[in-house]
Amino acid sequence: MGKTLFQKVWDRHAVGILPDGSTQLFVGTHLIHEVTSPQAFGMLRDLGLKVAFPSRTYATVDHIVPTDQRTEPFSDSLADAMIKELRKNCSDFGVTFFDIPSGKQGIVHIVGPEQGITQPGTTIACGDSHTSTHGAFGAVAFGIGTSQVRDVLATQTMALSPLKVRKIEIRGKLGPGVYAKDVILHIIRTLGVNGGTGYAYEYCGSTIEGLSLEERMTICNMSIEGGARAGYVNPDEKTFEYLRGRPYCPKGKEWDVAVAEWKKVVSDADAVYDDVKIFEASEIRPTVTWGINPGQGIFIDEAIPSPEQLPEADRASAKEALEFMKFKAGEKLAGQKIQVAFFGSCTNARISDFLEASKFLKGRKVAPGIRAIAVPGSQGVSKICAEMGIDKIFREAGFDWREAGCSMCLGMNPDQLVGDEICASSSNRNFKGRQGSPTGRTLLMSPVMVVAAAVTGQVSDARLVFAKS
């Protein structure tokens, strides 16, 4: 009987079984940032412990950094204290820190792959739920809490119970204007925001095989929005091509050895799954959320459902969502006025996101009165966008082109919604208050749909807005 990638990687990293029955799992690579790590270092100091394997932890700063101007001290003294604390912790404990002056700073889930730190067949942990992103490379990657960050710092291991594996096969070719973001929003809408609880999602099928690594990252990134703590894609030639030559990847002969090992972790053809779900790419259309959780989405040409149309378990949440969003059942989202367009986040702020959107944005203008901001996921993305002239296209269109960080995805820095503004957002969560204003309203969509909303001032079907005339 064959094994899945998840099982192979788990078995290889299992130290043993703990007294409570959970597994002590070795963490090959640990990533940290300024929000969820300071208390963990504090606990280490309280316990008189060291970092067991400092060369396996990498740090960057992303959540609290201002994206407009970077002069220190930051105007927010709390944010300033957090970056200083991270610097001190990394220096005291010997951890590599991709700090702002390094030119490698960015959202942790964009920096890891960019540097080649994210590798197939490894276990990765980070105090951030979007750690599932790294699964795009065939790694088994978990978001963890701060006490677990402490555990990984102190022992390079954590206590965890194995997950079941659900195979999610997506078949066929995506239609024009339909992107990876639409695929994952559709999966979450179909399987539910808690449908993945207890599972790792293995994304496969011809649609996934046809996607670039950056697109696969968008899909794995939002596994957690579907309740799955981890999501992954089996590594293939595209994976190896993406990684070849990256700073932290093996070189020369060691590269060939590594690739041979990576090929072995791929799920066996006769692997047994705990569950299987199949989707047809041709049925997926551009998707936008209308509610307050990422499962409350519709195709752009559909109407907002009335709670009575939904399964009983979803009705209360749908009513609450309609009230909060000030939308009516039966309305379409297309035509809904927006005030803000946010292009960024660990879901969609990679080079290919900006490149694809720039093709449509070129020569167009952001609609009057719309606050549009574009935030590259890393300094590396920013640099390449500048080399390709992409930043110029965004600026000329009227987007505010910013420095790298998480920004308005969660509004921990000054980039926040005001009042009940509606934001067309390429990010991952539409929870109440998520973008920094308790009454702010978030509509999740693909980056190209964000650009379409920005130029029209309203939610729009990008396929119509950008149709060749």
Add this chain to the structure above:
Amino acid sequence: MSLSPIAEVTGRGVVVAGDDIDTDRIIPARYMRCITFDGLGEYLFRDVRQTPEGKGTNHPIDDPQYKGATILVSGMNFGCGSSREHAPQAIARAGFKAVIAGGFAEIFFGNSTTLGLPCATATRKDLTALMSLIQKNPTTLVKIDVAKLQVTAGPLSFPVSLKASAQQGLLSGRYDAIADLLANLPKVKELADKIPSATTS
């Protein structure tokens, strides 16, 4: 790191109704600009307890009838979203000792267990009965028996579920794994030699 076993939690309950209550709701991100967990209890459910102008909203947590409640009762998929431990920290630091809900997001569940905050899952039917009992009679004592996986409250008595490792950890006082993990460091070091690490050299 010796911890006291948690075999039962007894206290008055407070209902925070709704499904899919996410960790941004439990503690909005802008209150996580901190380097310790101190004082986070104050920000629990901040945005739903106060209007943007800072006025109270009569949220159950602030309702004098439920003052001193130590068991939080909520709906399905509680704690979904971000992995922030700030969420269970805020709940614990606001004085809560346990949560009963229709289900929990996985990372939240693990974070809570590590803090010794048991998260018991009840069926929708039992949960609805418990909620209406607490709302009718806020002084009702709710008891969670971790060993028997049973909740009793006034006339109600119903089974709850808890992941086996969490139950075992709570009952044995090993819910924070750090001591057990540290004990195996020699084995960890052996395994580490076989697991490649990312490097520039």
